[in-house]
Amino acid sequence: MKMILSHPEKCVACHLCEGACSFRHEGAFVPAKTRIWVFDFIEEQLYGAVTCFHCADAPCLANCPTYAISRHPETGQVYVNEDRCIGCKMCLVACPFGVMGYHAEKRVAQNCDLCGGDPQCVKVCVYGALEYADVEPLEWAVRLEQLERPAAAS
Amino acid sequence: MPYGWVGQVLRIDLTAGRVTKEPLNMEWARQFIGGRGLGTKYLYEEIDPRCDPLGPDNKVIFATGPLTGTYAPTGGRYMVLCKSPLTDAIACSNSGGYWGPELKFAGYDMVILEGRAPQPVYIWVYNDQVEIRDASHVWGKTTDESEDILRAETDPQARIAGIGPAGENLCRVACVINDKSRAAGRSGVGAAMGAKNVKAIVVRGTGAVPIADPLGFSQVVFQALEVVNKSPTTAKALRGLGTASTVGFTNAVGILPTRNFQVGQFELANNVNGQTIAQTVLTRNKGCYSCPIGCARVTEIKGASKWQGKGEGPEYETIFGLGTDCGVGDLPAVLYANYLCNLLAMDTISAGGTIATAMELAERGYIPPEDLAELPFELRFGNPDAVIGCLELMAYRRGKFGNLLAEGGYRLAEHYGHPELFMGVKKQDFAAYDPRGAKGMGLGYATSNRGACHLRGYSMSQEWFAPPDKRSDPFSIEGKAALQKYVQDKAACEDSAGICTFSMFAVSHEQLCAMYNAATGERLSMDDWWLAGERIWNLERLFNLRAGLGRQDDTLPPRMLREPLTGGSVQGQVVELEPMLEEYYQVRGWDEEGHPRPETLARLGLA
Numbered sequence: 001m002k003m004i005l006s007h008p009e010k011c012v013a014c015h016l017c018e019g020a021c022s023f024r025h026e027g028a029f030v031p032a033k034t035r036i037w038v039f040d041f042i043e044e045q046l047y048g049a050v051t052c053f054h055c056a057d058a059p060c061l062a063n064c065p066t067y068a069i070s071r072h073p074e075t076g077q078v079y080v081n082e083d084r085c086i087g088c089k090m091c092l093v094a095c096p097f098g099v100m101g102y103h104a105e106k107r108v109a110q111n112c113d114l115c116g117g118d119p120q121c122v123k124v125c126v127y128g129a130l131e132y133a134d135v136e137p138l139e140w141a142v143r144l145e146q147l148e149r150p151a152a153a154s
Numbered sequence: 155m156p157y158g159w160v161g162q163v164l165r166i167d168l169t170a171g172r173v174t175k176e177p178l179n180m181e182w183a184r185q186f187i188g189g190r191g192l193g194t195k196y197l198y199e200e201i202d203p204r205c206d207p208l209g210p211d212n213k214v215i216f217a218t219g220p221l222t223g224t225y226a227p228t229g230g231r232y233m234v235l236c237k238s239p240l241t242d243a244i245a246c247s248n249s250g251g252y253w254g255p256e257l258k259f260a261g262y263d264m265v266i267l268e269g270r271a272p273q274p275v276y277i278w279v280y281n282d283q284v285e286i287r288d289a290s291h292v293w294g295k296t297t298d299e300s301e302d303i304l305r306a307e308t309d310p311q312a313r314i315a316g317i318g319p320a321g322e323n324l325c326r327v328a329c330v331i332n333d334k335s336r337a338a339g340r341s342g343v344g345a346a347m348g349a350k351n352v353k354a355i356v357v358r359g360t361g362a363v364p365i366a367d368p369l370g371f372s373q374v375v376f377q378a379l380e381v382v383n384k385s386p387t388t389a390k391a392l393r394g395l396g397t398a399s400t401v402g403f404t405n406a407v408g409i410l411p412t413r414n415f416q417v418g419q420f421e422l423a424n425n426v427n428g429q430t431i432a433q434t435v436l437t438r439n440k441g442c443y444s445c446p447i448g449c450a451r452v453t454e455i456k457g458a459s460k461w462q463g464k465g466e467g468p469e470y471e472t473i474f475g476l477g478t479d480c481g482v483g484d485l486p487a488v489l490y491a492n493y494l495c496n497l498l499a500m501d502t503i504s505a506g507g508t509i510a511t512a513m514e515l516a517e518r519g520y521i522p523p524e525d526l527a528e529l530p531f532e533l534r535f536g537n538p539d540a541v542i543g544c545l546e547l548m549a550y551r552r553g554k555f556g557n558l559l560a561e562g563g564y565r566l567a568e569h570y571g572h573p574e575l576f577m578g579v580k581k582q583d584f585a586a587y588d589p590r591g592a593k594g595m596g597l598g599y600a601t602s603n604r605g606a607c608h609l610r611g612y613s614m615s616q617e618w619f620a621p622p623d624k625r626s627d628p629f630s631i632e633g634k635a636a637l638q639k640y641v642q643d644k645a646a647c648e649d650s651a652g653i654c655t656f657s658m659f660a661v662s663h664e665q666l667c668a669m670y671n672a673a674t675g676e677r678l679s680m681d682d683w684w685l686a687g688e689r690i691w692n693l694e695r696l697f698n699l700r701a702g703l704g705r706q707d708d709t710l711p712p713r714m715l716r717e718p719l720t721g722g723s724v725q726g727q728v729v730e731l732e733p734m735l736e737e738y739y740q741v742r743g744w745d746e747e748g749h750p751r752p753e754t755l756a757r758l759g760l761a
Contacts, residue, residue, distance in 0.1 A: 012438075012439050012440050012441035012445070012448035012450075013440055013441060014441035014442065014443060014444060014445045014446070014448065015252070015255075015443055015444065016225055016444050016445075016446065019223075019224065019225035019444055020225055022362075023224075023225060023365070023368065023372065026362065027364075027365070027368050028362040028363060028364045028365060028368075029223050029224050029225065029259075029362060029363040029365070030259070030360075030361065030362035030363070031259065032259065032359075032360035032361070033362075040252075042333070042334070042335075042440065042452060042466075043334070043464075045437050045438050045452055045454075047438075047440075104360075123376070124225060124376075124379065124446075126379060126382070126383040126389075126446040127441075127446075127448065
C-alpha cells in the first residue's frame with residue numbers, strides 16, 4: 001500500500017508539514033489539529049516527523065469499542081469512520097506511536113488519511129524528509145523495533 | 155471575521171498588573187501590512203518618541219504579520235518594537251524560530267507591554283488565559299536555564315521569548331532570545347524589556363490562523379515553494395552552508411570587515427567560513443517555522459579546544475562580529491562566544507562591534523592604563539580571551555570597564571574621547587559589509603531608520619550578488635539613491651508581512667503580495683503594495699524626527715568617508731556619501747533636512 005514514510009535525518013524541524021496537514025483538513029492553519037507531528041528536541045539534535053503507520057495489526061482498530069476504525073479494502077489504509085466514533089480515545093491510548101489524533105471540536109479520533117492520495121505534507125516538504133512510498137504495512141511491534149534501531153528503519 | 159490575522163491584541167499594563175484584550179485595529183493593519191509596519195504605527199500613536207527608552211513610558215511591542223503561522227515560505231517571523239535604548243531611534247528587531255506562530259495560535263497578533271512591573275515577572279499565555287507571574291526565581295538566569303524552568307512550570311510545548319542577564323542589567327546591546335537560540339537581535343530591545351522587569355513571554359496556543367481564500371493561497375504558496383527550492387541562493391548557498399556561505403565571497407572581494415573595519419580581508423577567514431563549519435562543528439541543519447530554506451546550523455564544538463559547548467550558529471554576521479572584526483579566527487572561540495551571547499542574550503553584531511571598538515581604542519593607547527589594569531585579559535585584536543571576557547563584563551556590567559562596554563561602542567568611544575573610532579550609524583554598529591566596497595550599502599547604513607543595519611536596505615544583492623547584466627556597480631554612486639529606496643521599501647513590506655527576507659532572494663513581490671491578498675482577503679495592487687512599504691519607511695522616519703534625530707544622524711564614520719580601503723578588488727575606495735544622500739532625499743520626496751515634504755506625506759496617507 002502507499003503510505004507516508006518519514007526520513008528524520010533530512011528533517012529541519014520547520015513544521016511545514018503540520019501547517020499543510022491542518023490547512024488541508026481544516027481550511028486554516030491550526031497545528032493543534034494536525035495528523036502529522038514534528039518533534040523538535042533541538043538541543044538533543046533530535047527532530048523529525050511522525051504520522052500513522054497503518055500497522056498490519058493496527059491496535060487502534062483492534063481496540064475500538066464501536067468498530068469505527070477499519071482498514072480500507074483497496075488502499076489498505078487504516079481510517080476512522082467519524083459517524084461511528086464516540087470520541088472515547090481508546091485508540092489514542094492503544095496506539096504505540098502516539099499518532100492517533102483527536103479533533104477537539106468534532107470530538108472524534110483522526111489519523112493520517114493520506115489526503116485521498118495526494119498528501120500535502122509530502123508535497124510541502126522540500127527537504128525530502130517525507131516520502132509517499134509504496135510499502136507493505138508492518139506489525140506494530142516490528143515497526144517499533146525498527147524505530148528503536150534507526151539505522152535499520154526504512 | 156479577519157483573515158490572515160487572528161484579530162486580537164494583548165495589552166499588558168505592568169505597572170497596574172492588568173491584562174486587557176482588544177480588537178486589532180484593522181484600518182491600520184490594512185495601511186501598514188502588519189508586523190513591522192503595524193507595530194510602528196501603534197508605537198507612533200501611543201508613545202512620545204522623546205521618552206526615556208528605559209523608562210516606564212516606552213512600550214515594547216511583539217508583533218506578528220498576517221502570514222506568520224501560515225505555510226507561506228518562511229512564514230514564522232515576529233518583531234520586537236520599541237524606542238531603542240541603543241540608538242534612541244525606532245527599534246524593530248526581527249526573529250524566527252517558533253514563538254511568533256505560537257502567539258497567533260494562542261489568539262493574538264500582537265502583545266503590547268507598557269509601564270513597568272514593580273518586581274521581575276513573566277507573562278504566561280495559554281490561549282485566552284493570561285497571567286502575570288512572579289519571575290524572581292529565574293531573574294539572573296541564562297536564557298537556557300530560564301526557558302527550561304519556565305517550560306517545566308507551564309507547558310512542555312510552550313514557546314518562550316525572553317531576555318538574559320544582559321537585558322536585566324540594561325546592557326544597551328541586549329537582545330530578546332526565543333527558542334533558546336533565535337534572536338530579535340538589534341537595537342537593544344532586550345534592555346527595553348529588562349527595564350520593564352519582564353523576563354519572558356511564555357506562550358502555548360491551540361487555535362487557528364484563518365485564510366480568506368484557501369485555494370488561491372495554496373496555489374501561490376506552492377509556486378513560491380518551488381522557486382525557493384530551485385534558487386541557487388536559497389536552496390544551495392543558504393541551505394547548504396547557511397549564511398556563513400558569504401564569508402568566502404566578501405573576504406575574496408575585500409569587504410569582510412576586519413579589526414574594526416581597518417581592513418576588508420582577514421588572513422584567517424578560511425578558519426571560520428561555511429565549509430570549515432560544515433566539516434568541523436555542524437551536527438544538523440535546522441529551519442525556523444514554515445521555512446523551506448533551513449539556513450540555521452545546529453553545532454557542537456568537538457575536539458581539543460579549550461572552548462566547548464553546543465547550540466546554534468554561527469551566522470555570517472556573528473562570524474564577523476565576534477570573529478573577524480575582533481581579529482579572531484579561531485572557530486571554537488567564535489562559536490563559544492556565539493553560544494555565550496545567546497545565553498546572556500546579546501546581539502552578536504553590536505556586542506562584537508563594541509569589543510572591536512574597545513580593542514582599537516586600547517591598541518591606539520586611548521584607554522588609560524589604569525582602566526585596562528583591572529581586566530583579566532589583554533585587550534588586543536586577535537585575542538579570543540578578550541572577546542569572551544568582554545562579553546561577560548558587558549552583560550553583567552562588571553567593574554568600570556564592563557559598565558562602559560554595556561553602553562555600546564559609540565558611548566564607549568565617546569567616553570574615551572574618540573567617537574570617530576566607533577564603526578556604526580546612529581550609535582548602532584555596522585553589519586558585515588564594508589560600505590566602501592558597496593556604496594549603496596553605505597547609503598543604506600547612513601539612512602537606515604534603526605541605525606546601521608544590513609537588513610533595512612540590502613543593496614548587496616544588486617551590487618555584488620546579481621548576475622552581471624543586472625548588477626549595479628558597487629563602486630559607483632550612480633543610481634544608488636533609487637536603489638536604496640527600492641530595497642528599503644521592499645524590506646519594509648517583507649518584514650511587515652511576517653516572512654523572512656531570505657525567502658525573498660527567490661520569491662517575487664508579486665507572489666508575496668498575492669499571498670498577502672489570498673490570506674487576508676484584501677485586494678492590494680502592486681502599486682498599493684509598494685506604497686505601503688514606502689509608507690512604513692516614512693512613518694519610521696517621522697518617529698525618528700520626533701525623537702530628535704535628523705540629517706546630522708544620516709552619516710557615516712570618517713573612516714568610511716576618508717580612509718580608503720586596501721587590498722582586494724576594492725583598493726582605494728571610500729564612500730562618497732554627500733551626493734548620494736542629497737539625491738536620496740529627493741528620491742524620497744524629503745526636504746534638504748531629511749523631513750518628508752507635505753505632499754509626500756499626503757501621497758502616503760500620513761498627513
